[in-house]
Amino acid sequence: MNKLSTIAIMTVTVLAACSGPQRKSAGEGDWIVDRFDDIKVIRYEVPGFESLPLEEKLLVYYLGEAAKCGRDILYDQNCAINLPVRRTLETIYDNYRGDRSCREWKALEKYLKKVWFANGIHHHYSNDKFVPEFTAEYFDEVCRQVGDKAFGEDLLSYRGRVREAIFDPGLYATKLNSRDGDDLLLTSSSNYYSGISQAEAEKYYADMAAADAGNPEPASYGLNSQLVKDPATGLVYECVWKEGGMYSPAIERIVYWLAKAAEVAREPQKSTIEKLAAYYRTGNLRLFDEYNIAWVRDTVSNVDFVNGFIEDYGDPLGRKASWEANVNFMDREACRRTEIISENAQWFEDNSPVAPRYKKEKVKGVSAKVITVAMLGGDCYPATPIGINLPNADWIRKEYGSKSVTIDNITYAYDKAAQGNGFNEEFVLRAEDRERMEKYGKRADDLHTDLHECLGHGSGQLAPGTKGNELRNYSSTLEEARADLFGLYYIGDSKMVELGLVESFDTAKAQYAEYIMNGLMTQLARIEPGKNVEEAHMRNRKLIAEWCYEKGRGENVIEMVRQDGKTYVVVNDFERLRELFGELLREVQRIKSEGDYEAGRQLVENYAVKVDQELHREVLERYAALNIEPYGGFVNPEYEPVVRDGEIVDVKISYPADYVEQMRGYSRDYSFLPNRN
Numbered sequence: 001m002n003k004l005s006t007i008a009i010m011t012v013t014v015l016a017a018c019s020g021p022q023r024k025s026a027g028e029g030d031w032i033v034d035r036f037d038d039i040k041v042i043r044y045e046v047p048g049f050e051s052l053p054l055e056e057k058l059l060v061y062y063l064g065e066a067a068k069c070g071r072d073i074l075y076d077q078n079c080a081i082n083l084p085v086r087r088t089l090e091t092i093y094d095n096y097r098g099d100r101s102c103r104e105w106k107a108l109e110k111y112l113k114k115v116w117f118a119n120g121i122h123h124h125y126s127n128d129k130f131v132p133e134f135t136a137e138y139f140d141e142v143c144r145q146v147g148d149k150a151f152g153e154d155l156l157s158y159r160g161r162v163r164e165a166i167f168d169p170g171l172y173a174t175k176l177n178s179r180d181g182d183d184l185l186l187t188s189s190s191n192y193y194s195g196i197s198q199a200e201a202e203k204y205y206a207d208m209a210a211a212d213a214g215n216p217e218p219a220s221y222g223l224n225s226q227l228v229k230d231p232a233t234g235l236v237y238e239c240v241w242k243e244g245g246m247y248s249p250a251i252e253r254i255v256y257w258l259a260k261a262a263e264v265a266r267e268p269q270k271s272t273i274e275k276l277a278a279y280y281r282t283g284n285l286r287l288f289d290e291y292n293i294a295w296v297r298d299t300v301s302n303v304d305f306v307n308g309f310i311e312d313y314g315d316p317l318g319r320k321a322s323w324e325a326n327v328n329f330m331d332r333e334a335c336r337r338t339e340i341i342s343e344n345a346q347w348f349e350d351n352s353p354v355a356p357r358y359k360k361e362k363v364k365g366v367s368a369k370v371i372t373v374a375m376l377g378g379d380c381y382p383a384t385p386i387g388i389n390l391p392n393a394d395w396i397r398k399e400y401g402s403k404s405v406t407i408d409n410i411t412y413a414y415d416k417a418a419q420g421n422g423f424n425e426e427f428v429l430r431a432e433d434r435e436r437m438e439k440y441g442k443r444a445d446d447l448h449t450d451l452h453e454c455l456g457h458g459s460g461q462l463a464p465g466t467k468g469n470e471l472r473n474y475s476s477t478l479e480e481a482r483a484d485l486f487g488l489y490y491i492g493d494s495k496m497v498e499l500g501l502v503e504s505f506d507t508a509k510a511q512y513a514e515y516i517m518n519g520l521m522t523q524l525a526r527i528e529p530g531k532n533v534e535e536a537h538m539r540n541r542k543l544i545a546e547w548c549y550e551k552g553r554g555e556n557v558i559e560m561v562r563q564d565g566k567t568y569v570v571v572n573d574f575e576r577l578r579e580l581f582g583e584l585l586r587e588v589q590r591i592k593s594e595g596d597y598e599a600g601r602q603l604v605e606n607y608a609v610k611v612d613q614e615l616h617r618e619v620l621e622r623y624a625a626l627n628i629e630p631y632g633g634f635v636n637p638e639y640e641p642v643v644r645d646g647e648i649v650d651v652k653i654s655y656p657a658d659y660v661e662q663m664r665g666y667s668r669d670y671s672f673l674p675n676r677n
């Protein structure tokens with residue numbers, strides 16, 4: 001069964017999450033540890049760690065180690081040449097004794113920083129391959145100076161392929177191609193499939209699903225494996241990611257640390273961790289389901305975690321999951337906010353604009369938490385989502401509910417790093433909108449995230465006979481749109497005032513103005529000139545904004561204003577806009593419930609993909625003038641056990657502020673996979 005996406009709502013907070021160097025005020029600069037290309041690296045704090053009891057500190061430490069051990073897996077999943085590329089560049093970085101101040105060396109260093117950030121040679125967001133700003137000849141020259149011995153025989157055998165991967169623009173051009181009509185597997189260079197066409201892969205899994213037809217609890221077929229077609233025999237088979245299978249050396253280390261964690265965990269968490277370890281040992285997806293059920297049922301453990309093959313955004317067919325991890329504990333004060341939302345889940349479901357037959361009669365087990373993240377790993381590092389909603393299997397969500405969390409210390413760090421960056425002054429036309437955004441912006445973003453994660457993804461139900469995987473390559477975009485629309489619609493509901501979550505409709509106004517401006521215009525800052533919108537969350541925001549713009553045109557609900565040669569997006573009628581959100585929510589839910597692929601395809605292709613080149617150029621220019629990097633990511637804190645008489649008596653936390661050192665350290669201490677997996 002295919003998953004309907006979930007993690008990673010990145011609101012405009014992320015877009016505005018950077019500040020120019022010239023505007024640093026006292027203290028502000030502390031949050032930003034590195035800047036390169038379109039990236040800003042921020043540190044985050046873990047308030048409350050010191051006052052955790054020792055057994056919870058140990059749990060954070062052990063699960064944190066497990067979170068670092070799968071880093072190589074993600075590199076290999078993203079592209080088969082990634083590990084040799086990273087290791088070649090790291091060997092150069094550690095051993096080159098020549099001029100380290102010249103332009104070409106700086107360009108090589110920047111390229112390596114980008115590879116670290118993206119866990120590979122493709123941009124983490126656009127999926128396009130990086131263009132090196134140093135030449136192949138320079139690369140050859142530094143390699144020669146470093147000498148063959150430093151690389152070692154095995155890595156040396158990859159030199160030609162590494163060189164080609166970096167410098168041949170036609171090779172591995174995009175990690176994830178989602179262009180309608182292409183063979184999405186043969187044109188994507190991620191490593192989830194090997195030598196197999198889209199039609200063959202789809203048939204393979206359709207046959208598997210057919211063999212299991214009628215099972216109300218289908219396993220997530222294909223989630224934890226690479227699908228391979230043997231070129232010689234034509235045989236199609238799965239290489240399963242498990243102990244003794246593909247990625248075994250890294251998985252063994254993860255299991256080792258999970259066992260340590262299980263030793264200090266209490267029930268029910270202890271058996272939950274043991275179930276996860278058993279799944280890693282066998283690769284048995286039934287055990288993964290069992291683990292997920294145990295995990296989602298455990299709402300009492302203070303320390304919690306994600307560790308495994310979870311999200312399918314990286315697979316063009318939305319089936320295979322990238323490896324990711326995080327470790328967290330509850331932020332009890334902030335939890336009150338999501339508890340209120342959660343307690344009223346049924347009211348929100350009953351009163352939504354969705355057709356009654358597609359509403360859940362009983363909304364089950366929506367657990368809502370605000371968490372403090374203590375460690376990020378795999379596909380959550382360095383770029384991380386700010387909300388999580390898991391598990392992904394639809395039948396588990398229906399029977400057992402899901403866990404939704406928003407990550408407050410991460411959004412706090414983004415917010416700190418963004419203060420005073422000049423973004424709103426440049427792009428928001430009306431002073432009243434700017435004031436509302438300043439006053440209510442963070443709260444509005446938080447609430448929207450809560451609604452999106454706690455209620456949005458968990459709302460609605462499928463029509464009888466609909467499986468949930470009919471929307472295929474459009475499923476992620478439409479699922480994010482569904483959850484976003486749920487949040488947008490309800491943030492403006494008088495129920496929010498009644499529940500004491502907002503003071504007035506002004507919070508919604510702040511959110512609406514920001515959302516529509518971002519979806520219609522400012523998020524284009526993340527797209528390279530000439531490119532269309534590819535990423536699911538960006539497509540979702542564009543879909544919503546463009547659709548509402550068009551449908552509200554007659555009433556001038558949203559206006560594109562030209563002033564002093566600049567374009568501004570202005571919302572003229574917030575109440576009417578909210579109604580439009582409701583109308584679109586109803587339609588997107590219908591599409592999901594009925595599995596109406598054609599209607600979903602039309603929505604996405606008509607509203608979410610194509611970029612106005614003129615407007616795009618303008619946004620890029622204005623954005624560049626602000627010196628704001630559009631993407632943010634994080635360095636992790638470090639945890640060190642304090643040992644006395646052979647026993648761990650405490651765990652100390654520290655906050656390193658050196659991105660390069662952290663990456664080199666991880667590559668040195670947490671790299672377990674061979675060059676060829």
Ligand code: ZN
Nearest residue numbers: 006007009483
């Ligand atoms: Zn989402």
